[in-house]
Amino acid sequence: MRAGVVVPAQPGVDDLAILAEELGLRSFWVNDTPMVHGDPFVALGLCAKATRHIRLGVGVTSPALRSAPAAASGLASLNALAPGRIICGVGTGNTARRTLGMRPTTAATMETFIAALQDLCAGRSTEYREGDRVRDIRFLHTWTHVNTADPIEFVVAALLGPKAAAVAGRRGTGLMSYGLLEPSAWDALHGARRDAAPAAPRGPDARTDSYLVAPLHLLDEDEDPHGVAARDATGQIVLSLLAFAADTAADPDAFAGQLGPEERQAVERLLDRRGTTASAPDRHIKLYPGYLGRIAPQDRDLVLPSLMDTLALVGTRDDLRARIATLERAGIDELVIQPVIDPPAEMARFAELLS
Structure with missing residues (x-):
């Protein structure tokens, strides 16, 4: 390829x-x-x-x-x-x-x-x-x-x-x-x-x-596939999906509704952590800073293993x-x-x- x-x-x-x-x-x-x-x-x-x-x-x-x-x-x-x-x-x-x-x-x-x-x-x-x-x-x-x-x-x-x-x-x-x-x-x-x-x-x-x-x-020998290094390397795509879900959560056919319970909780935590809501008119200012960049250490908990496995190549x-x-x-x-x-x-x- x-x-x-x-x-x-x-x-x-x-x-x-x-x-x-x-x-x-x-x-x-x-x-x-x-x-x-x-x-x-x-x-x-x-x-x-x-x-x-x-x-x-x-x-x-x-x-x-x-x-x-x-x-x-x-x-x-x-x-x-x-x-x-x-x-x-x-x-x-x-x-x-x-x-x-x-x-x-x-x-x-x-x-x-x-x-x-x-x-x-x-x-x-x-x-x-x-x-x-x-x-x-x-x-x-x-x-x-x-x-x-x-x-x-x-x-x-x-x-x-x-x-x-x-x-x-x-x-x-x-x-x-x-x-x-x-x-x-x-x-x-x-x-x-x-x-x-x-x-x-x-x-x-x-x-x-x-x-x-x-x-x-690419994992080192015996490295945790959901550890800190893997989360830091793949967190940008996971946070981008959560930001999209948070931004559109107020829509009647919201993407967030297609997520599982753990992922929906992560969306709620993201909104709370950014100090905004799914219907706030200025939520775009709060949700997208640092988009597709290296995530902050305090956001590693939002990089759920289920989303890493779905969206990123780790192995x-x-x-x-x-x-x-x-x-x-x-x-x-x-x-x-x-x-x-x-x-x-x-x-x-x-x-x-x-x-």
């Missing part, structure tokens, strides 16, 4: 991209969550100039964050710096919108956005709408400001399950999911994408790869290689890890694990 890494945008990100390339990783992604992390386009511009071969991904942007013209200009500008190496993940903006206290956009809006990006980044005209006003737009650059000749790879974040997978099928894109370690769930996503795909073949540059983003922790070398092989048989092309403790060391261990 191919290997990649995703990190927040911050100073020094280009050094990590250089290391990822030296280690033989296939892709290097930067998060796009404006109220939590730095700007991915700025970060990837640095990475593009510092690297030669590794693919560079925005993971993930959304029509709830940027207009299609602005996003396309950023992507095509990166493509001019790193021709043919750019990947754009697109989602409904679940976390990025919730950190603003707003709801994510719809799958239909996401699909329209992806279609516009595909057209613009390939040098074609596309329809642009604001209210009742509709116009055809295209890049008007007369110099080498952007690159529309080399293909950009698009990937749909399948947080909406079959709906998002169907968008990927109709648009001929890849799929990405977070902490989805159940092979049967990937079978369902791939089936939904396949069922929605048109009968006509895609162009030669179309890519439909599947990406799994997950934290990974011995042989255990992890066996699990990764199973995921590869389920159609996952690339595993993208989220290092938060010591990224250079974690990246090196990951590269060695898959070598």
Whole structure:
């Protein structure tokens, strides 16, 4: 299986991209969550100039964050710096919108956005709408400001399950999911994408790869799989799920209702610890600081073994290689890890694990 890494945008990100390339990783992604992390386009511009071969991904942007013209200009500008190496993940903006206290956009809006990006980044005209006003737009650059000749790879974040997978099928894109370690769930996503795909073949540059983003922790000999080191290495994805459950707990069809009793108690403890409630209008300010970063020691008790086992890859070398092989048989092309403790060391261990 191919290997990649995703990190927040911050100073020094280009050094990590250089290391990822030296280690033989296939892709290097930067998060796009404006109220939590730095700007991915700025970060990837640095990475593009510092690297030669590794693919560079925005993971993930959304029509709830940027207009299609602005996003396309950023992507095509990166493509001019790193021709043919750019990947754009697109989602409904679940976390990025919730950190603003707003709801994510719809799958239909996401699909329209992806279609516009595909057209613009390939040098074609596309329809642009604001209210009742509709116009055809295209890049008007007369110099080498952007690159529309080399293909950009698009990937749909399948947080909406079959709906998002169907968008990927109709648009001929890849799929990405977070902490989805159940092979049967990937079978369902791939089936939904396949069922929605048109009968006509895609162009030669179309890519439909599947990406799994997950934290990974390689256990030392006799190490507790639910001990402090494992919780610190995987806690970011567990806390992200609990934050989402806490943020949406007041909804009639709340995600928290799908959790077990112990997990629901952890959601309540998180709300209490952050000094907010599931209906407080400012809860987004309290729940998301440090999102997808290293957890605080006092929050280790929230990293429940049940959620670690569900969302993260933790095990011995042989255990992890066996699990990764199973995921590869389920159609996952690339595993993208989220290092938060010591990224250079974690990246090196990951590269060695898959070598």
